[in-house]
Amino acid sequence: MTWMGRRPALVVLALVALGGGPGHGQELPGDFVLLSQIDPSIQQDLRYAGRHNFMGRRIAGYDGNECVVKRAVGAALREVQRELRPRGLSLKMLDCYRPVRASRDMVAWAQDGRETAAERRYNPGFSKAELFRLGYIAERSGHSTGAAVDLTLVDLRAPKGPPFDPSRDYADCTAPAALRAPEGSVDMGTGYDCSDAKAHTAARSISAEQRRWRTILVGAMTRQGFVNYSKEWWHFSMPGVASGAYDFPVPRR
Template sequence: MTGIARMSRALAAVAAGLLAASALAPTAQAAPEPKAPGEFVDLRAVDPTIITEMRYATAHTFMGVRVDGYRQPVCLLTRPAARALHTAQRRLLRQGYSLKVYDCYRPQRAVDHFVRWAKDLDDQAMKGEFYPLVDKSRLFEDGYIAEKSGHSRGSTVDLTLVRLPAAPTRPYVPGENLAPCFAPEGERFPDNSLDMGTGYDCFDTLSHTDDPRVRGVQRANRQFLKKTLTDLGFVNLAEEWWHFTYRPETFPDTYFDFPVARRSVGGR
């Protein structure tokens, strides 16, 4: 065998070895998204009549942008919390009302997004609506933003009441003129819910469920919502009329980070 032939065979062997190694090597892929435990469900699978307006899947938020982790406008909850809402809805429908959810399970990545935004004191695009009287530098100190949220445990929900038949609501238009969230009902951003005295996610003490300045029909509406849910095992957060946690929580110590999407539950 000539020297040239031996060299050609050696090069061919090296090439074959490289091809074999590449075939055996795993393909570099992004890590798969985490999925929800089996105890989580899509609320619409438990009760499709409950109205959903998942605000954080839109730009109509206190940050003015869609929130990280909200892939689709779906309400994911632990099964016991969803079933309790179903029971509440059945009672409300007989009285001519419906629940409307604004937020349900919230991934940790969304909470991290809130924290980053709160630390950027130059970004105050939505101040005129959501925190007109609160200095952004105080959002952590005053408890409006925190590094952990009970929503990430899956049994907490933000919601309101709507009188049936539900009136249509117009979408938020980015850049539109903003009205304070505590302005009279006809002046603040339109919502088809009962008048609760403030809009959703209003960073103001007027959002406290039992604030004495909220009277008359607005107070009665808050108490109606609160009683309906507390009778079924929910506990209201005193600082937010819209915030309720079902107890006992299925995951009292776990903060999840799977995305808000239909495929996160039910093996889809």
């Protein structure tokens, strides 16, 4: 989910409606670019464009599953990928630019007074109504500036795992990888968007191998100027890039 914490409010700079969203033949606003045009080898699995996420449905503003970022962020991600590829690894993008309307959709969902067992898998220790109070969901997100990304690592030598099945009763996001919803990536100790202390980047309740994967990811990202959010092993931002929040829809790939 990722939040902005106690930062100053951002002004929405682009409340634009581009039909089905900007595609490869359309210009994006505010120095945004399609990551696939900068480095097509970086894998993409934008969770909020489908059902494999904490809300169990497509989230508002995700008209498609194309990773959009600020140009400087995309260039830095390309350098991270160049470092990882000789080691048989690849980045996998889980969320990139996020429209302001998506954050508002998340807030409304957290406050709607309903919660299913499938939704509870992402916050096993407390109800979703607490996500807003505890800061896991907020009306303003750094993702809306194009300067923040959620991502993980894929071992290119490992066999491809099973696909996500929305009808299955998976274990919660803190369970062993074989029991929780499949991530299609290395085992980081929790699933993506897991609201739990085990998802804190420096958590001690994970195995040495899981900690090693987190160290590899954080190290590669840090060397290119990214800063990790300590409560979410998957979330990174690039200081000095944000210039305001945007609300154009995420385009289709």
